Amino acid sequence: MSANVHVIGVGMIPFAKPGRSDSYDVMGEKAARAALADAGIAYELVQQAYVGYVYGDSTSGQAALYGVGTTGIPVVNVNNNCSTGSSALWLARQAVASGAAECVIAVGFEQMQPGALKAQWDDRPAAMGRTLDTMSDLQGMSETAPMAAQMFGGAGQSYLERYGISNEVFARIAVKSRTHAANNPYAVFRDPITVEEVLSAPAVYGPLTRLMCCPPTCGAAAAVIASEEFARRHGLKTDVRIAAQAMTTDFDSTFADGTDMIKVVGFDMAKEAARQVYEAAGVGPEDIRVVELHDCFTSNELISYESLGLTPEGTGEKFVFDGDNTYGGQVVVNPSGGLMSKGHPLGATGLAQCTELVWQLRGQADARQVEGNLTHALQHNLGLGGACVVTLYEKVR
Template identity: 75%
Template structure:
């Protein structure tokens, strides 16, 4: 099994749908940026894994053909919001198995305005089972489905442990504070707790400023074996030490718990697998890029990833342990809430941020003394991918 290195990363600034370039242009730019960062020509790439959710078949080829027409395999990947990390998972497997030595991973999304919606109305929805559970637990609603699910999960947490009315809003405030230092982020202006709470109500405890926006963007990474990188003079200082992907189990649907419906158990299982494989614990982690599609999911993810014991997330936030000066800096990039969430690109944008953190290249966002960095990316339907990166050498 070859040891895997992240030789290069790149991304384009994320944008709202009204200000975005087309997916192929963004994708090609991100791919070129990662190749340049790695110091690798496209001709050296042996395989490419390309992730996107909304698009026709072979959009990956359309984005990469302007970069090079070398005849390599281009594999298109769709796993909802965990698409970018799923592509990374496949690329790592290809390298570790010895099937390839140098692989490009690309994710992009050209999203439309408004809430996520199903594009195919003439066939069964992959969310049919999820919808049945949600409706049984909390009834019918006209709110966007994702907000119903994640808002309901936040309400379930509050019902068990209690939450002050401003706790979730503090997550949005923290997100904007971090994004202010990220030139790739969509929303960099600060907000106050009062502004977050005064924004329109969406579902349950969620207001509009607690929900990630529709975003367009692209990000990429070059993944190599340790031996290949050393032989060709590429960077070997960031390794993928452990990675796990999980999907739903019976607990998602049988326990009538909205927290489990949105992937709590998937995330916890993936994190535990990663910690066990790497021989580390959550107490060793100082920086995390986690899946904050809604403030409620950031709060749940603190506990699913073991960053704080179950039932203590509110204290974790109140004590400032989720930001600079605290125990673990969560989403230094601004996260999905403020950097943006172009579905296929999100996992690779998280990868880029953590690689920059481990290299010491995160500028004003830099977390001091980072040797390990954790990435958490989920997609309903469902898949969770947790990845541990390590500074080596």
């Protein structure tokens, strides 16, 4: 496959709380139009589309894109839990890299309902049944706590017990996320919070309080992917390319006897996807100065520092307390505010991460801009059940 796959346009809309957004089709159309405008092309030049969402009927992708144009191109609907947006991006990148298409759009949106995530079907086997059974065997199952909070809260508790630390580290991550989001006009939660406020917020599960959990959010984002030849032929931007990308699913270690909740929530998926990306691109975590990672809960942000190799296993607390996860430190993690503060509209998240990182590499992130000579940006998008997509973007000189 060709290495010269470029992100020629990105776009997103401000995220909103459930009930305060446009309908999914309007949001998707707006994000697609924004990405096309950023690319500087008409929809008629797009040859394929991959559209991601979790909560919606089949062909919702067409409903959104028909507002942009009815050109007869293939529209593929994608659902891969919380990694849906990046899964759409992964398919778009593959289509261009393989030569099957020269210009493809990936769109993600979600019109969510208030409250915790929940399954939509109770008359058939649960898609995450094996994951939930493993969790139940390890820590039991609460009748009251949200299921996702039980999983990531359990993983957080395992981490704290393993290294003998307190959940103040999770609170500090939440404070950092809000600090970053204050400079992001697309983010839902932009007001500052303190460690004391986070720790005294209502308990959710295990070490997690409410302010350590991402909110249900509505929103949309999109990216236009093209070959270098297509971009140059049309006089388009070739300043950011996808240097490497990998998608992994669960390994035996997720469900094996003796596993732990850290592995159940995707540590090994992320570690292997990151390894593949670093190897393919010929760079290492030491070369990365900006990351958008999947902080659905602050416990997962901490765990992901280590699965992505940003800091050695067991050193996450020092990484946070030393400020190595923010401006002035080793790497700026989630300059957008991340899922915790920007919001987490499931189908849009991966493409919102893409948008932020493209803006960072172009130097277009305004008050969020990571200073210095950025050459690479790393994206991590995780969905339990399971899929993890890690993408490395490179600035082209």
